[in-house]
Amino acid sequence: MTIKSKFLPGILGAACAVALGFAATAAQAQEKIKIGVSIPAATHGWAGGLNWHAGEAEKRLEAAYPNLDIIIVTANGATEQANDLEDLVSVQNIDALVVLPFESDPLTVPVQQVKQAGKFVTVVDRGLSLPGIEDVYVAGNNPELGRVSGEYIKGRLDGKGKIVILRGIPTVIDEERVEGFLAEIEGTDIEVLDMKHANWNRDDGFEVMQDFLSRFPQIDAVWAQDDDIALGVIEAVNQADRADEMFIVGGAGMKDIIKRVMDGDALVPIDVLYPPSMIATAMDITALKFVSNGAVEGRYILGATVVTQENASNFYFPDSPF
Amino acid sequence: MGNSGRSAGRTAAGRFIDFKAMGPFMALVALFVLGALINDAFLSSGNLSNIFTRSAFIGIIAVGATFVITAGGIDLSVGSMAAFISGAMIVVMNTLIATLGAGVETVLLGIAVSVVLGVAAGAINGLVTTRGKIEAFIVTLGTMGIYRSLVTYMADGGTLSLDFAIRDTYRPLYYGDILGIPVPVVVFFAVAVGGYVLLNMTPFGRKCFAIGSNEQVARYSAIHVDRIKTLTYVIQGLCVSIATIIYVPRLGSASSSTGVLWELEAIAAVIIGGTMLKGGYGRIWGTVIGAIMLTTIGNILNLTDVISNYLNGAVQGLIIIVAVLLQRGDWRRKKN
Structure with missing residues (x-):
């Protein structure tokens, strides 16, 4: 009895909340088209940029199209994201879903269920493990990021020199980038002294580079693959006072690095984009599905644009957290 | 517990080496020999200076953790706390530049903010644990999540960067040196000496030992258990703040990925050094060696490409276990 009386108010409260929620969504659903956006929480720099650009796109799209309602939910893991997807469908009753899956494999079936519920599905960045689920696919190009970086370093060094590589977190993304890079410099006289994982992290980048610097007396270029690592x-190169002998190529498009490229920093001559703003691209395309008569279904692969001093101002977002 | 074995080792120290005390040191020496064999660059002064400078962060935090663990507690929040304090310092200093300019005053105020936050955060952990009668594991697990979220929130999910105007003023605190010794190493050493004196030569330290051994008995012995335990968390908070003060000038940034898993590294350093995880006995110099060992393992792995990168974690885990096994194993005693 005591247990019951303790739980009863809670259950009643929850029931009321659910009922209210249903009433509210039912009323809104008739007038507005709802687009659910499910993305990873801002747990690292790139994801922070992702969240910021998603928020900016939400404001812009809702202002431009008053009949659109965009709901952004963030998850800290694959399981949480799967729950979010269920809620978006059952509680929010969305018409379309834009999802950047935390991981491909565990989210394939949850996204498939959203599709089977008759929703329009846009998948961003990480592809699902089964083909044919999504209506729209928007992604950056990891192998191309590696290839473009390799191409630049090859050109700058005239096909001859010693380089070190700092890798990301051991994942498919990291593998694709490194394979693209190595394939591009194959057959040249560029010697990769060593590769170590710096986990897309500044502190790790600093420490790994310190060790490379004490280990190798000659380094002509560093491929850091990511701007946080870069x-x-x-800092490590400056500390060792060896900035004159090498240059660094990062990746992603972080504002600090873009700024350095823009200012003509000799140590950081270029950056290669892997823009977190791709979430905005995906949201725009998804919105077009409902507000335009143009066909939108298909695959959109963004280029791994090389940012140089000339074009850097186009990619500089001083307000973005990334 | 353990105490009898240790005092026996002490009295007999003239005749044979106290392996329990020397264990971590010998493991470190072995690691250095290994490093020297793997790569000539290992013993270069630059590399050694890198190792000691890097171990300062975890080492200073671990000195604080030695107090908490000796008194039978645990603090899981230190990594997040370091990230949060770094973030707060950066925000405060960036704001102050407008009024105070990019001078020493701004840096000093930033440091003051760090100390206040560290002490306050430690006090919260301690008071909620003792007054609230909640297990330290749960309290600090909670504050760990809170601080991590707060720094993410302050940074808008991105990265907080220290204004470039102030970096040159603040930079020497990490990159500078005193008589050729890098500043972080000097600070680390000073913190360790302070910790050693406090833990081994004062009534406070003895009370920490007593509480960690048996809280009930300590209470009956008229020790203010709650006060002492709270103080250990305050010391921990202060240590985190000191570590943060020398961390911020290194890269001038804080983000949600700052200080991830530092709590476990600090605890590992403490245990490698010979402190008991269940409390009752603590050894500051062991902790110092433990912290240096952890950094050295990472450094050696970076200096060789013999071991697959994917196995780095396995090597680290193995060395940690072997190091603790060396000092805990009873196999030596049989000879006597």
């Missing part, structure tokens, strides 16, 4: 590398 920032750590820059």
Whole structure:
């Protein structure tokens, strides 16, 4: 009895909340088209940029199209994201879903269920493990990011020199980038002295680079693959006072690095984009499905644009947290 | 517990080496020999200076953790706390530049904010644990999540960067040196000496030992258990703040990925050094060696490409276990 009386108010409260929620969504659903956006929480720099650009796109799209209602939910893991997807469908009753899956495999079936519930599905960045689920696929190009970086380093060094590579977190993304890079410099006289994982992290980038610097007397170029790592590398190189002998190529498009490229920093001559703003691209395309007569279904692969001093101002977002 | 074995080792120290005390040191020496064999660059002064400088962060935090663990507690929040305090320092200093300019005053105020936050955060952990009668594991697990979220929130999910105007003023605190010794190493050493004196030469330290051994008995012995335990968390908070003060000038940034898993590294350093995880006995110099060992393992792995990168974690885990096994194993005693 005591247990019951303790739980009863809670259950009643929850029931009321659910009922209210249903009433509210039912009323809104008739007038507005709802687009659910499910993305990873801002737990690292790139994801922070992702969240910021998603928020900006939400404001812009809702202002431009008053009949659109965009709901952004963030998850800290694959399981949480799967729950979010269920809620978006059952509680929010969305018409379309834009999802950047935390991981491909565990989210394939949850996204498939959203599709089977008759929703329009846009998948961003990480592809699902089964083909044919999504209506729209928007992604950056990891192998191309590696290839473009390799191409630049090859050109700058005239096909001859010693380089070190700082890798990301051991994942498919990291593998694809490194494979693209290595394939591009194959057959040249560029020697990769060593590769170590710096986990897309500034502190790790700093420490790994310090060790590379004490280990190798000659380094002509550093491929840091990521701008967070690059920032750590820059400090380590400056500390060792060896900035004159090498240059660093990062990746992603972090504002600090873009700024350095824009200012003509000799240590950081270029950056290669892997823009977190791709979430905005995906949201725009999804919105077009409902507000335009143009066909939108298909695959959109963004280029791994090389940012140089000339074009850097186009990619500089001083307000973005990334 | 353990105490009898240790005092026996002490009295007999003239005749044979106290392996329990020397264990971590010998493991470190072995690691250095290994490093020297793997790569000539290992013993270069630059590399050694890198190792000691890097171990300062975890080492200073671990000195604080030695107090908490000796008194039978645990603090899981230190990594997040370091990230949060770094973030707060950066925000405060960036704001102050407008009024105070990019001078020493701004840096000093930033440091003051760090100390206040560290002490306050430690006090919260301690008071909620003792007054609230909640297990330290749960309290600090909670504050760990809170601080981590707060820094993410302050940074808008991105990265907080220290204004470039102030970096040159603040930079020497990490990159500078005193008589050729890097500043972080000097600070680390000073913190360790302070910790050693406090833990081994004062009534406070003895009370920490007593509480960690048996809280009930300590209470009956008229020790203010709650006060002492709270103080250990305050010391921990202060240590985190000191570590943060020398961390911020290194990269001038804080984000949600700052200080991830530092709590476990600090606890590992404490245990490698010979402190008991269940409390009752603590050894500051062991902790110092433990912290240096952890950094050295990472450094050695970076200096060789013999071991697959994917196995780095396995090597680290193995060395940690072997190091603790060396000092805990009873196999030596049989000879006597």
